[in-house]
Amino acid sequence: MDRQQDFVLRTIEDRDVRFVRLWFTDVVGTLKSVALAPAEVEAAFTEGLGFDGSSIDGYTRVSESDMLLQPDPSTFQILPWRGEQGQTSRMFCDVLTPDGRPAGADPRHVLRRVLDEASAMGFSCYTHPEIEFYLLASDQPGPDGQPVPVDSAGYFDNVPGGDATDFRRDAVTLLEDMGISVEFSHHETGPGQNEIDLRAADALTTADNVMTFRAVMKEVAARQGNYATFMPKPFAHHPGSGMHTHFSLFEGDENAFYDPSDEFRLSVTGRQFIAGLLRHADEVSVVTQQFVNSYKRLWGGDEAPAYVSWGHNNRSALVRVPLYKPDKAGSARIEYRGLDASANPYLAYALLIAAGLKGIREGYELPEPVTEDVFSLTSNERRVLGHTPMPGTLHDAVRRAEESEFVASVLGEHVFDALLRNKRQEWDDYRVEVTPYELRRYLSGL
Structure with missing residues (x-):
């Protein structure tokens, strides 16, 4: 023993x-x-x-x-x-x-396999997630058929004595008691929406921490008579919940993404990693945005990254290079903004890290960064600049993944087949559902 x-x-x-x-x-x-x-x-x-x-x-x-x-x-x-x-x-x-x-079916093993590949290339991978979610009065909708948030506060609002303030305090305390370090927490833009950011850890530990995080949030909410949901887009007219994740690769004690001579302190390795993320972004969306509802977040605006692009400090881009501490080598990292809060962290991190490693291994070229708000560009401008759209629906994402040798090789045959079977069934169930929108729009006029 x-x-x-x-x-x-x-x-x-x-x-x-x-x-x-x-x-x-x-x-x-x-x-x-x-x-x-x-x-x-x-x-x-x-x-x-x-x-x-x-x-x-x-x-x-x-x-x-x-x-x-x-x-x-x-x-x-x-x-x-x-x-x-x-x-x-x-x-x-x-x-x-x-x-x-x-077991080939184990998502945790899928991530282990990718991290072993990174290790064989001389890298250790660290991740730092920013997890958003809504705190609701109940898991049932209100009289108007909509979820009921616990408050009407907004971004960084201070609500003395409010449910969300008490909730975040208790939740962070429990996370720290379990050895999960929290960087900071705050109210997000939507009513009842919160964000708690975990400190960087190796990718496998982070994935375990994300699963623990969700359990803790639901436990604390239940103890207070509320409900925490990681549904990507519970409100049509408020922002969805993402899980933006920062990635960094280290070679020993050296940050492989850092180059002091570069204008944005980004090394060739970092550029190739980003290029890998961009090239395979649409293929992996069936995992990074795995539910029908995920595409309501992706295409609902509010800084959700619906187009494949990257930029420095540009929050409309799919991949962002933060500039918080540009001259501190250890802090060099890239932020992937496509993940939503419901994603399976083991499979999502496995695919994203594998995409970045493929970019390094095969020397992918990084396109020019985007400096404008991608959403404000015309369709023609986006096409000329090479900002291709992410899949528009779960059906589109499934079709793209079905054609991807990359996704199949990373997930392994068992997980790949099981995941696509699950997602096809979800789409089949959804496409025959008659929604409240259809009843409101068509029932009385047709």
Whole structure:
């Protein structure tokens, strides 16, 4: 037994932990959990915990249903909101086949595989997400059929004693208690909309943290009688919720994106990484914007990046190079603004990092940056400048992914097929749905 496993077992005993929750995700990023008795944890470390993979979306067929959960002891944390009947903890798991091999269906393994590729190229990858979400009075719509936000405040507004202020304070405290460092938090532009930014960590830890973050937000909201939603676009006339993520590559202690001689302090490696993101952006949108509702955010304005472009400090661009600390080498990074708050972080980060690495490996050329608001340009101006549109619907995204050898190779055959099958079904369900919009527009006039 290794030292981390021994630490977990001693902590369980010393802290009187009564339940150990084993966490993992399905293909679309839904958090799955099974509670393990403390006496069974040591066996789970050595033998894994068996479960029915055919009951998890995108995992296996009934004829191949046996799978194993292998707890990752480095992810052990006490859940600070479950202490009334003894402590509860959680560990993320890797999913294995019965013979102990990594399961092709495991999103966490997909990201591990890409990070191994980065390591073989001499890079370690760090990510820093800015996560937006809405705090609502309930998960049910109000009398007018619309969600009910907890306040009507706006960007950076200070609301003394307000639900959102209390919520962010309690949520940040719980995140810090779990060892998840927060950079800052604030009210966002929409009513009841909040943003909490996590500090940079290696990409796998960040993905685990994003899943934990969502669970914490929903837990704190429920304790206050409210509801936290990561739906990309819950309001037609207010901004959607994104998960803008900053990426940086390091070679040892050196930031591979930094070049002090460049006008914007961006190295050739950084430029090639961005070029990779741009070239494959439409192919990966089925993961970075994975729901029908995601495209309402993408094409709904409010700085959502609907066109493939990049720029320095330009918030209308898909990829932005921030200039907060231009002469500090360690802070050199790029920001990908296409992710929405509902994305599966394991698959999204795997595809985006793999796209950047492909740009480096194959020496992609970076086009000129955009300095204008991309949305304010005419269609002809965007075409001349090479700002191609992102997919307009989930159907378009599925079609683009189906044609992509890149996406298939990164996700692996199992995840690729399962994801597209799930998304085709979602589109089929959506396209036959009669919406309130159609009833309002057509019922009384036709």
